[in-house]
Amino acid sequence: MRDDVIAHARGDITPGVTSSTLETRDPLSLKRFADLALPRFCSRYLFSEPQQFPVSKFFFGFGIGGLLGIVIYLFLIDPLTIPIIAKTMLLYLLAATFASGWGSSAYFRCSNLIIVPNMLGTEGRAFLLILVIAAIYAGPGANLQHNxxxxxxxxxxxxxxxxxxxxxxxxxxxxxxxxxxxxxxxxxxxxxxxxxxxxxxxxxxxxxxxxxxxxxxxxxxxxxxxxxxxxxxxxxxxxxxxxxxxxxxxxxxxxxxxxxxxxxxxxxxxxxxxxxxxxxxxxxxxxxxxxxxxxxxxxxxxxxxxxxxxxxxxxxxxxxxxxxxxxxxxxxxxxxxxxxxxxxxxxxxxxxxxxxxxxxxxxxxxxxxxxxxxxxxxxxxxxxxxxxxxxxQYNSDIRHDNYYVTTYFRQIDARRRKLKKRYILPLKKGEMSKIVFPFSPAIQGPEMAAMMIELRQCILPIIMLILVSVFDKILFNVLDVIRRHSSISYVFASYHKLEVLVGGDTLLANILRKTIGLLNSTSNTFETSSNEMCLPNPIEMSAIDHLVTCAPVLGLILLSVLQVFFYRLRRVVASYFFPKREKRRVLFFYNEQLRKRAIYADVKRKMIMSKARINRLKMDTPLGAFYRHCKWLRKFIRRYCIVCNESETKKSYVCPTPDCGTIYCHQCWRDMKKFCFACTPYEEFIHGPDYSDSEYGSD
Structure with a gap:
């Protein structure tokens, strides 16, 4: 309510938006979708006020919560190797906790539903990352260990x-x-x-x-x-x-x-x-x-x-x-x-x-x-x-995850435009980096930075998968070559014959015949053996095995890209359970954008001058000197607008001042009133009060 009073005091909100208006549910996009997709009584039941249908809501939530607790037990607790008594106690505890929470607390129900987009976001990526490690360890890792x-x-x-x-x-x-x-x-x-x-x-x-x-x-x-x-x-x-x-x-x-x-x-x-x-x-x-x-x-x-x-x-x-x-x-x-x-x-x-x-x-x-x-x-x-x-944080910090241009945001802006007051839409290019349109399929400013961080975190699992797979393939090839070309057959052949002949019939001849004649012996041996049983028997991973191993990694990469869209659902879920809080957040965000729009030109001017000073310092380096003297290379370098970081196009404006060459897109050049703050003296363009950078984030 304090935000509303401040907004009314500044005249930033239309008179039609009062505290009484916040007490009822406006026909938001979620409700319109429910009206189209569900029967009428279901839509009325889901979007009814908290004081309506209290008994049925309690028992319905109690049953849903108990069933959810049993499902969580089956997927998380049952596979663990713990005593059966502990499993039984955890089953009763989970079922009772979720049943009572879903039956009596909107806060608990909201938190449980937010688990779904969180599972598909950063928190779920941690779960999927462990699944990736397990897949690598059970796939090429296990095969490498076997080989x-x-x-x-x-x-x-x-x-x-x-x-x-x-x-x-x-x-x-x-x-x-x-x-x-x-x-x-x-x-x-x-x-x-x-x-x-x-x-x-x-x-x-x-x-x-x-x-x-x-x-x-x-x-x-x-x-x-x-x-x-x-x-x-x-x-x-x-x-x-x-x-x-x-x-x-x-x-x-x-x-x-x-x-x-x-x-x-x-x-x-x-x-x-x-x-x-x-x-x-x-x-x-x-x-x-x-x-x-x-x-x-x-x-x-x-x-x-x-x-x-x-x-x-x-x-x-x-x-x-x-x-x-x-x-x-x-x-x-x-x-x-x-x-x-x-x-x-x-x-x-x-x-x-x-x-x-x-x-x-x-x-x-x-x-x-x-x-x-x-x-x-x-x-x-x-x-x-x-x-x-x-x-x-959604209920305590009004700035948390509050940068969406929602349907209610557009309604406020349309009322102000109709009353010929200051309005926000359409946004300037310099403002696009900190605002998200939830219905847009594009990845926008704040989401792009989060997505790049998540993608960078995927590099290590990918490298790990590649290294383990390459080592497994190399080891398999080496062992396979040994198996195919190292087969040896051993042949043991021996022929022995010793014969001593003693002639005569005398006593001495008989004695010699019966003594030295014992040396007479004959043997013939032929034995074979082979090392086929001793040759290594490596296992090669099939294409399906590689696909199963790579699937979690591909899912991790895909989830890093799609998490920005799933994270938008968290605000939708929270706004369903806390509609009053959602409207206050939207009002606060709209008022903040009005204040930032008022100082937009001064903030961007100071940002341009700061970047210009940094660029001039870079020009004193060897790389900057090379850039100044080899101007023919500039056409191969992709340049961006100094205000909104948009890529240079044919409509972009290039400052003609020598040793400047700052790039402005068409809209930003018009917003800067066709002045290049990067090369024009600072004193010429200081008019009015001096706005510091802290004003950009003030209430």
């Missing part, structure tokens, strides 16, 4: 493959040796048979040397006691002499027996007594048998063996007795783990470490996505706060 994880997996698999190949190579090299050793172990019983055969063969010689037959054993014992025989050589000498003597004695005995037998046969053959005795006398010459006793001397001289025979026999006997005794074989293969202990790296350890590292990164990635979802939910709280803050 990066392929690198350690491929390296670990390659190391494991090399370990397996080394094992296979070692197996191929050691198999022949192991087979020979196994043959030795398996042929142990054959060695025992060879020992038995040697013992059997040596048994005849042993029986001959150590046997008790062929002589008188009693004489042997007497000679041993007499000569104190201890060595095998002496024993064998005595046995040989005794056997030689025994043979001679046996021959003498046989000789006597032969003479006796022949004498008897002779006597039997000749029956004449005397003749038989004469003729058979030669058969009684048995004394001739004693001649054999001379053989004892020969036995003692020639029968004894060589001096080394006894020692050789002892050694041979010992060797034969030891053949096959204690013969056993055991094949033991010992693995040396010193290398693994030093390097602390084994096949399972390497694989476990790589898998653990990849799992940690995947877990971090999932936690980051969950954190972004929580931030998106919390960011919606700031949208609520901004909506309530706008409603509060």
């Amino acid at each position: 990066f994880s392929e690198i350690p997996r491929s390296i670990g698999c390659t190391v494991e493959l090399q370990i397996n190949n080394t094992k296979m190579l070692w197996k191929i090299l050691s198999t022949p040796v192991k087979n020979i050793l196994r043959n030795v172990v398996q042929k142990t019983h054959d060695f025992e048979n060879i020992g038995d055969e040697v013992k059997s063969t040596f048994q005849d010689a042993k029986q001959e040397v150590e046997g008790k037959s062929g002589y008188d054993n009693s004489k042997e014992e007497e000679l041993k006691q007499k000569e104190k025989v201890t060595s095998t050589q002496k024993q064998f000498d005595i046995k040989n002499i005794l056997r030689c003597e025994y043979v001679i004695e046996l021959g003498i005995t046989k000789c006597y027996e032969w003479f006796d037998m022949k004498h008897k046969e002779c006597m039997d053959a000749i029956v004449v007594p005397i003749i038989s005795h004469i003729l058979c006398i030669p058969m009684q010459f048995s004394f001739l048998c004693n001649i054999l006793n001379m053989g004892e001397l020969w036995c003692k001289k020639y029968v004894p063996m060589e001096a080394e025979f006894g020692g050789m026999y002892d050694k041979a006997n010992m060797s034969v007795n030891n053949v096959g005794q204690g013969l056993s074989s055991l094949l033991t293969i010992q693995k040396d783990d010193d290398i693994d202990a030093v390097l602390n790296i084994t096949e399972m350890t390497l694989k476990d470490k790589i898998l653990t590292s990849i799992e940690k990164r995947r877990s971090t990635f999932q936690n980051m996505l969950a954190f972004l979802n929580s931030i998106m939910t919390l960011s919606f709280v700031f949208v609520f706060i901004s909506a309530f803050k706008y409603t509060k």
Whole structure:
């Protein structure tokens, strides 16, 4: 009301606009649109006075508020990972708060509806910015993380493959040796048979040397006691002499027996007594048998063996007795783990470490996505706060968001024009930079600055998206080249044949055939392997994936441009719930524009002179000197009106004063009364009171 009193005191408002007029709803554009789009009873109900239909409005708002609270719970609270009890309590709290607020408070209803344009404005851009980061992180970021994880997996698999190949190579090299050793172990019983055969063969010689037959054993014992025989050589000498003597004695005995037998046969053959005795006398010459006793001397001289025979026999006997005794074989293969202990790296350890590292990164990635979802939910709280803050500022600060030429503004200006008083419309070009026509599809002065700020804030997400996408594409191409051109096949082929031939049928030949012959072995190995499983398997993002990732960024850019139009709706919503406040704001804005119009020329003159001083200072710089001396370049430079910043056209006025060249559009040159304040002396054009710059913003 104070603004109205000031306006009436100054005579700036038509007499028809009084406080009583502000108590009723004028047929504004919103009401006219509701009359056309909705049934008549709905339009009357929506635009009725606050005291009309109080009960129905309360219950209708109560139901709408409760439903809105449930919807907000489903979209914001339900996806969070919190206990079910907390979710239930938040559901009841939201439903009760919104139901009671919508049923009883126009302030609450207005703030809730302002959430919609705020969601499509700066506050919503914060929500969308988090969505952009989440899309980048879940799109090319996730793909980049997957492709990066392929690198350690491929390296670990390659190391494991090399370990397996080394094992296979070692197996191929050691198999022949192991087979020979196994043959030795398996042929142990054959060695025992060879020992038995040697013992059997040596048994005849042993029986001959150590046997008790062929002589008188009693004489042997007497000679041993007499000569104190201890060595095998002496024993064998005595046995040989005794056997030689025994043979001679046996021959003498046989000789006597032969003479006796022949004498008897002779006597039997000749029956004449005397003749038989004469003729058979030669058969009684048995004394001739004693001649054999001379053989004892020969036995003692020639029968004894060589001096080394006894020692050789002892050694041979010992060797034969030891053949096959204690013969056993055991094949033991010992693995040396010193290398693994030093390097602390084994096949399972390497694989476990790589898998653990990849799992940690995947877990971090999932936690980051969950954190972004929580931030998106919390960011919606700031949208609520901004909506309530706008409603509060709308009702407390009359200058807040008050630069629109509304229908009521035009009605006031039309009344004043009809009464032939000072009016505002049409606006001068110099005033267009601070006023917005809400029905114009163009982006206007105050909105342009806000839009440029929002667009500049889009640069960082765009750069982030480009960098992540480029890195992902480069990494995919590198890994794809490795996958297509790094396939290696390993072939392990080995042929081994060792054959030792031993001829002959002797004992030594048999022994050699059964010992050295064990070295005979044959092996043929052919193994193949490939590193295809170890090659990286990168994933390339499809066009649809890129489109899904870029959609939030494109939405962010589009929203930065369209937010100026959505922000105009905030004033429309607030004016519906607070019509009296809206009319006061429009009256104040109209009166302020009248005061600014009164000092328009002086303010613009001072602005021109200030810009002219700045331009003259710039001319003293090297760049300014280049601009002065290269006048032919000026036609390539786009110049603007010094008053309204409109681009130079054919109708623009260029000051002909040397070293000035200030540009004025046609309307601004007329508004400045065709005087160039940039080059004309200041004292010539100071007439009347001196208006300072502070007057531009005074009440």
